[in-house]
Amino acid sequence: MRAPTTRRRLAFASLVAGAMLLGTACSSAESDTDEGPASGGGGIASEIKLVGVRDTTGPVAYAGLGASKGSALAVDEINDQGFLGEGVTLTLEEVDSANEIERASSEMSKAVADPEVMAILGPAAGQQAATVAPMVEQAKVPTVFTQAGSDGVVIGDYTFRATAPMSTYYHLAAEWLADEGLTNVAVLYNATFPTFAELGEKVFPALAEENGLTLASSDAVQSTTQDFSAQAQAIASRKPDAVVMFLIAPQSVTAMTQLRQAGYEGQFVATSVQAAGNVAEAGENAAGLVYPVDFSVAQTDEGAAAFTEGFTKKFGEAPDPYAAEGYDAVWWIARAIKASGDSSREGIKEGLQQVAGEGFEGAMGALTFEGNDMRVPGVLVRWDGSAEQLVE
Known part of the structure; x- marks a missing residue:
């Protein structure tokens, strides 16, 4: 599917945001008068509603599904522990943005218009996230995105990101290539996705x-590209030491x-998108693939191990990085x-900023922040054909 132009995205977002603001003007005024749940004033409500708007179908559903599962585990733990106080229940409703910018905008407008929704977990796709970010800023609804590593997502006081941009830890791969003497490198990247571009x-x-x-x-392809035979022949003829894929x-x-x-017989290097078995279908062709990730089940530190154990117990499968991001976001x-x-929208916004200033230990390790944007140590892993192994 072709990515909509920037002008089209901005125009659509402006129309949706305008309609949303008109539709919520009365309810906002009513909340200010009646001291409703969205208006602040202190105190933690007995029920706190979150909504997740993310792809659970379509070509990047693996990111949305993983984040949704990780978030669900976090909600269970928070409620079971009584973390927010006796009798306080955190709830999470998930809706599918289905890899469509217009649908993501529509679902986000519904969420911000609902005065019972205190915070939103936003889309993972960069195009969707950048389109809806101005909307949630205007409506003053704290929204935590996972993935969505492009510019135009964390743009103000109410937009947050619980995924460190790949650019902040991809140096691990470049340093490893240099250490291994794999210095002649070909790049193959998806130019449709802003993060990969x-x-x-x-x-x-x-x-x-x-x-x-x-x-x-350096070869650019589109999201619709399914046949790489031409690029493969050209790259193989150059015999690079490694092929770095942003796909x-x-x-x-x-x-x-x-x-x-x-x-081609050289080294493959990729990204966290290939993590946790997403390349298993490539069989022996993917064996030896190296990539940096913000989380891996191969990690042995306490937070990562506890998360992996809890996730596996709940879902009967090992978590992927998207699940860790959704978990830490909640x-x-x-x-x-x-x-x-x-627990009001304003209270959550202020609390998110306060916690970001202090950092905390999560499934992805020692989490720090630059403003409202998360940073992680990251680890380098190798896919051996059936599981991830840490690269020392």
């Missing part, structure tokens, strides 16, 4: 220069398979409510 066009070239790597080639998971499976078929909100002592 930024990595392919700006971030990695800068990291390559810093670490003494040479770019043998969505299904594309990377095809690209690695076709590169091997074209005779715990960030819970800590925010406790820190401010106020």
Whole structure:
């Protein structure tokens, strides 16, 4: 699907935001008068409602589904522990944005118009997130995004991100390539997704220069690209030491398979998108793939191990990085409510900022923040064909 133009996205967002503000003007005034649940005033309500608007169908559903499961586990733990006080219940309703900017905008407008919704967990896709971010800022509803690593997402006091941008820890991959002597590198990236476009066009070239790597080639593809045979033949003929891929998971499976078929025998390097078995369909073609992640089940630190154990017990499967991000996002909100002592929208916003200023230990390790934007240590892992192993 072609990415809508920036003008179209902004126009659509303005129309939706305008309609939303008109529709909520009366209810906002009523809340201010009646001291409703969204208007602040201190105190923690007995029931606190969150809404998740994220892809649970479509080509990037793996990100939305993982985050939703991680968030559900966090809600269970918070309620079971009585973390927010005796008799206080945190609830989470999930809606599917289905890889559509218009649908994400529609679902977000419904959420911000509902005075019972105290905070939102936003879409993972950068295009969706950048479109709805101005909406939630105007409506003053604290919204925590996962993934959505492009610009235009964390834009004010009410927008937050519980995923460190890949650019902040991708240096782990570039440094490893240099240490291994794999200095002649080809890049293959999806130019439709802003995060991948930024990595392919700006971030990695800068990291390559810093670490003494040479770019043998750089090829851009679109989200609709399903056949990489032409790129595979060209890359294989250059015989680079490594191919760095900034692609969505299904594309990377095809690209690695076709590169091997074209005779390429070198190293593959990718991103957290390929984590937790998302490349298993590539079989032996993916064995040895290296990528940096914000979380891996191979981690042995206490927070990561406890999260993996709880997630596996609840869902009967190991968590992926998206689940860890969704989990830490909800715990960030819970800590925010406790820190401010106020479960209103304003209270949660102020609490999120307070917790960000202090940092906390989560499933992804020692979490720090730059403003409203999360940072993580990150780890480098290798996919051995069936599981992830830490790369020392």
